[in-house]
Amino acid sequence: MSALYDQYLIQHRKNVKRAYGWFEENLPEILGSINTHAVDIRCNHDFSKxxxxxxxxxxxxxxxxxRSYEVVRDYYRAWLLHLHRNPHHWQHWILINDDPEEGTIVLEMPYRYIIEMICDWWSFSWAKEKPEEIFAWYDEHSKYMTLxxxxxxxxxxxxxxxRQKLDEKTDTVS
Structure with a gap:
């Protein structure tokens, strides 16, 4: 076990909770009825890690x-397991069929997992104390996402x- 990895997991989960808390405080209408799932997002995020x-x-x-061949191979397998165990990842919702006529089917994500996914992405911006960075990150990565x-x-x-709420808060501080 690595103290560094343990610390990363603690910090990541803390920042996911922070992102969710921001929604509760600033855009509760976005959360709507998913508050019944707040415990999942706050307490069980990335539990499989x-x-x-x-x-x-x-x-x-x-x-x-x-980063030997074995380390990379094991990581890729772990990442695939993680995606299959955690429906807050967009990759979880892609069905690759054996039948070429069916091909790949992209399923719609349930709303609660979309919220958790955004909180997950946003946690990295919160870690840098730059919550606005999520927008550039999404702009850069969205073209590669199959949604x-x-x-x-x-x-x-x-x-x-x-973005509107963050801009609004920035305008009131200025």
Whole structure:
């Protein structure tokens, strides 16, 4: 076990909670009825990263100082497990079929997981004390995301509301 990785997990979860708390305080209408799932987001976010098959691989990859073939392979497997265990990742909602006629199907994400995903993304901006960085991050990464059209529209609506509220708060401070 790595003290550095443990500290990262603690900080990441703290920042996910911070992002969710920001919504509660500033845009409660965005949360709507999902507050019944707040405990999942606040207490169980990325819980699977504590499981040995994820924890060891992540720790070795990010904090082990060695990116050997085995370390990278184990990390990729752990990442795939993580995506399948955690529906707040957009990749969780892509169904790759065996039948070429069915192809790949992109499913719409339930709203509560969209909120958790945004809080997850936003946690990295909060870690830098630059909450506005999420917008540039999304602009850069969104073109590579395979999202259901309604999921994308919902994400972008929420991000627009966030930007407006952050700009509003900045204007009142200035």
């Amino acid at each position: 504590n499981l040995p098959d994820e924890y060891s691989a992540y720790d070795a990859y990010f904090y082990g100082g060695n 259901h059209p309604r999921t994308r529209k919902t994400i972008e609506h929420i991000l627009t509301k966030m």
